[in-house]
Amino acid sequence: MLVTWQYRIRNSLMETFDPRARWIFSLIFLVSISLFWDVRFLAVFFILAFAWYASARVSFKETRRAWVLIAFILFMMIFIGTIITGGGAAGILPEKTHPVVIWNWTVPLTGWPIVFRLTYERLWFALAQMLRVLAISAIFVIIPYSMDPRLYGFTFRGMGFHDRVAYSMDLAFRYVPTLARDFSVTLDAQRARGYEIERVEGGLIAQIGKIAPLIVPVTMNSIISGEDVTNAMDLRCFGIKPRTWLEKTDFHRRDVYLMIFTGVMLIASIVLSTVFHFGVFWMPAWLIPA
Structure with missing residues (x-):
């Protein structure tokens, strides 16, 4: 989510x-x-x-x-x-x-x-x-x-961007906090399994190898989440015709x-x-x- x-x-x-x-x-x-x-x-x-x-x-x-x-x-x-x-x-x-x-x-x-x-x-x-x-x-x-994050998509659509571009910008704004949430959840899960990030030591290559239990799950989850959103949009024929938006503002x-x-x-x-x-x-x- x-x-x-x-x-x-x-x-x-x-x-x-x-x-x-x-x-x-x-x-x-x-x-x-x-x-x-x-x-x-x-x-x-x-x-x-x-x-x-x-x-x-x-x-x-x-x-x-x-x-x-x-x-x-x-x-x-x-x-x-x-x-x-x-x-x-x-x-x-x-x-x-x-x-x-x-x-x-x-x-x-x-x-x-x-x-x-x-x-x-x-x-x-x-x-x-x-x-x-x-x-x-x-x-x-x-x-x-x-x-208000509910206005992201409508705002870019109201500025003249195509529906696909407007919704892509909406998703882009939500990506960073979503990634932070996934990283926090993954870190808590790995700590519950005994992983201690505070003890990551050694050279650069060794440190990269030791933080793999954090980086790999977060990266894979981001890819899977992106594919889920893409499939959901395709199933709803997003982008074929102009879309309507729930939110609306006036000048x-x-x-x-x-x-x-x-x-x-x-x-x-x-x-x-x-x-x-x-x-x-x-x-x-x-x-x-x-």
Whole structure:
């Protein structure tokens, strides 16, 4: 049986908007913020994103695991991908940069030289990257916790997607919590048989072999569950003709206002970035050493 995210009615401001309007706003927000690397513009999007996040009235405790994953991705992307290697800033930073520190190493025995050069521009770019990722995360991480799961399929169908695509998106949103539930059930079952995951030791290959009693049943159960859902849909001739949906929502005045704001945000972002060439990488002059 498929399960859903931990949604509950909170009577929040976000819940008063039509789910289709919320999704359109989220997608247009993603497009708009992707046009900028200027911290000043990103700060505006950052404030807007967390104001939208706060309107859902979802506590940090409920989304803590999601933010832990986002923090790990940020660490890998910014600290390793930008600060250490500088790969994420390629083609965005100016050619002339100002170093904060330069370290030279020589690999023992081989004599290979290694030079690490950290610049002010790279650190400022890391700040811009963090603002962008956190803003996008705040917009999308709140969706499964603040949207009624019964409206997933209808929402995507109402946005113009085919029935098959809409229902596939519905199932995709339910897959992650279902997988977590299956993993928890499998872990409890294996512990009842004497399996102790806390004692998984040894090298990488040994650890992979020892966690097979968890990975194999969860993977096989996911495949079997997917086949069951597919067979059930085929038996009901799903996708041959347009389907009807049990749930239904209507656009209200507040949704129209949100769509107008979304359209203005997109047009303004495109004009500012393509016509006036605003939004490129910018760094305050007082941070640049004389």
